[in-house]
Amino acid sequence: MKFLIVFVALFAIALARPDVHTLREESDVGPESYKFAVETSDGTKKEEEGHLKGAGTDDEAISVKGSYSWVDTDGNSHTINYIADENGFQPEGVDVPKA
Template identity: 55%
Template sequence: MKVAIVFACLLAVAYARPDVSIVRQDSDVQPEGYNFIVETSDGTQHSASGALQNAATDHESLAVKGSYSWTDEKTGEKFTVNYVADENGFRPEGAHLPVAPVAP
């Protein structure tokens, strides 16, 4: 279900800009996990893989690792976000993202 939501969002973004088209879209969905990659003609990319953790228990969850990137239309600067999403929440990292200071 989550994969379908991600694809629907990416398709909505692509269709919102008629001059942008999907140039690559691959996916592999299995009962215990998934992988996908989507690239558009404007250079935007999103890839992720998810794996079911603690299957058939009260602590069943999905652990996802992925990245997405895009190029700013005004500056031409490329931005990339690498992320992990699991039982500890969504944790993005990117050179353009602020980092919390380390506690003393």
């Protein structure tokens, strides 16, 4: 869980470029779950929530659901929705190639 908190903090720092301003930043971190949201003035958005499944068992795992979006240099908006759990990272979106 400490790794996750550090990752979120580093992500926020990376977004804090001088020409881009944070419009919204929310977080709620607990011992078995978390969620956060960040939105910046350049159109970038990231929302994620996760929770611990099977706490204290051999099948203990973190299940994560989230999305991120950005605006490219042509002004087009892109969004990726994802789930990350014991089955791996599973992204969905127009920009994700289909197998």
